[in-house]
Amino acid sequence: xxxxxxxxxxxxxxxxxxxxxxxxxxxxxxxxxxxxxxxxxxxxxxxxxxxxxxxxxxxxxxxxxxxxxxxxxxxxxxxxxxxxxxxxxxxxxxxxxxxxxxxxxxxxxxxxxxxxxxxxxxxxxxxxxxxxxxxxxxxxxxxxxxxxxxxxxxxxxxxxxxxxxxxxxxxxxxxxxxxxxxxxxxxxxxxxxxxxxxxxxxxxxxxxxxxxxxxxxxxxxxxxxxxxxxxxxxxxxxxxxxxxxxxxxxxxxxxxxxxxxx
Numbered sequence: 001x002x003x004x005x006x007x008x009x010x011x012x013x014x015x016x017x018x019x020x021x022x023x024x025x026x027x028x029x030x031x032x033x034x035x036x037x038x039x040x041x042x043x044x045x046x047x048x049x050x051x052x053x054x055x056x057x058x059x060x061x062x063x064x065x066x067x068x069x070x071x072x073x074x075x076x077x078x079x080x081x082x083x084x085x086x087x088x089x090x091x092x093x094x095x096x097x098x099x100x101x102x103x104x105x106x107x108x109x110x111x112x113x114x115x116x117x118x119x120x121x122x123x124x125x126x127x128x129x130x131x132x133x134x135x136x137x138x139x140x141x142x143x144x145x146x147x148x149x150x151x152x153x154x155x156x157x158x159x160x161x162x163x164x165x166x167x168x169x170x171x172x173x174x175x176x177x178x179x180x181x182x183x184x185x186x187x188x189x190x191x192x193x194x195x196x197x198x199x200x201x202x203x204x205x206x207x208x209x210x211x212x213x214x215x216x217x218x219x220x221x222x223x224x225x226x227x228x229x230x231x232x233x234x235x236x237x238x239x240x241x242x243x244x245x246x247x248x249x250x251x252x253x254x255x256x257x258x259x260x261x262x
Contacts, residue, residue: 034066042074050074065094069101076108084108099129103138110142118142126155133163137172144176152176167193167200174206183210 038053054071057064072087088105106121122139129135140155156173160166174189187210193203 032064032066034064034070038067039070042070045077047074047077051078063094065091065096068094069096069098072108073104076104081108081112085112097124097128099125099127099132099135102128103135106138106142110145115142115146119146131162133159133166133169136162137166137169140169140172140176144172144179149176149180153180165196167197167203171200171202171206174203178206178210186210 035053035057038050038057041047041050041053051071051074054067054074057067058071061067068087069091072084072091075087076084085105085108088101088108091101092105102121102125106118106125109115109118109121119139119142122135122142125135126139136155136159140152140159143149143152143155153173153176156169156176159169160173163169170189170193174186174193177183177186177189187207190203190207190210193200194207197203
């Protein structure tokens, strides 16, 4: 059993695809949109109804990758991880390459314990969505869990470059430094985090732990992820409700929203 109890927070965010960039879909699928009523239920967080409606859309249009993705998302929100992974993989097989699909696939694979598959999915999410801090952070999180500390450090720093104020990424960086034996740098990260975000408890916990030990053995961390990815979504759903509810259903309106028509 691992003896180190540094605290990490898995502030993973499941993102719902609101549009499809023209370079992310194979062939004619680039013009796909999802059913209005099905996505209305999804935006309203009526996941059972969203599943029912999306199943019907997929039955009638088995090549609709976006509908397959949204079906997986709804299933995941009700806790069916295996079905969620299955439908994300089907959407991917149909040609969908949205970075958030790949991120969500990686998160679901993390929850089913398939960390190697999750790492590959997260790396693809970074490839297609390298300008999003979330993709780098979540890749760092799974790499840290696998003990790939140098890679995890690189991705955490990339995430922080895109979003410097992220407390969870800053805390994760401290955890990585501590595991690498760079305790002075870890302490500095956590002290600065406590200064900037006084109510961020994980940093205080880690500082207290660090001060009680003269050394943190590399690779002996029991990372306490509070909350786990699904709980993080539940806790943050109010923050994202607006973006879920205003889903657009034509290629033109979706492009306008992304290009600045918020």
